[in-house]
Amino acid sequence: xxxxxxxxxxxxxxxxxxxxxxxxxxxxxxxxxxxxxxxxxxxxxxxxxxxxxxxxxxxxxxxxxxxxxxxxxxxxxxxxxxxxxxxxxxxxxxxxxxxxxxxxxxxxxxxxxxxxxx
Numbered sequence: 232x233x234x235x236x237x238x239x240x241x242x243x244x245x246x247x248x249x250x251x252x253x254x255x256x257x258x259x260x261x262x263x264x265x266x267x268x269x270x271x272x273x274x275x276x277x278x279x280x281x282x283x284x285x286x287x288x289x290x291x292x293x294x295x296x297x298x299x300x301x302x303x304x305x306x307x308x309x310x311x312x313x314x315x316x317x318x319x320x321x322x323x324x325x326x327x328x329x330x331x332x333x334x335x336x337x338x339x340x341x342x343x344x345x346x347x348x349x
Contacts, residue, residue, distance in 0.1 A: 247328040
């Protein structure tokens with residue numbers, strides 16, 4: 232199924248820790264797989280190199296002892312209706328973290344041609 236997306240959209244950014252898990256799997260993996268199953272236009276995971284959250288504990292790749300729980304951002308973009316319909320999944324999955332919503336404009340959204348990936 233090919234999803235088409237253009238114009239005004241909604242971006243959900245989910246900020247969690249790399250060590251957060253859901254049923255023994257990384258939490259970010261579960262979020263991406265659920266977004267895919269729900270037919271959302273796209274989801275990407277970005278690993279941070281340094282950050283802190285509600286605990287005020289700084290996690291950084293520069294300190295060996297804290298490098299196992301670096302910040303992770305999962306970014307999902309789709310229509311406002313689809314992103315808002317996905318929010319109950321996040322309520323179920325996320326015990327700690329931050330979820331933000333931003334309106335954005337999709338300029339280009341196109342799949343790769345030829346079936347090959349890079």
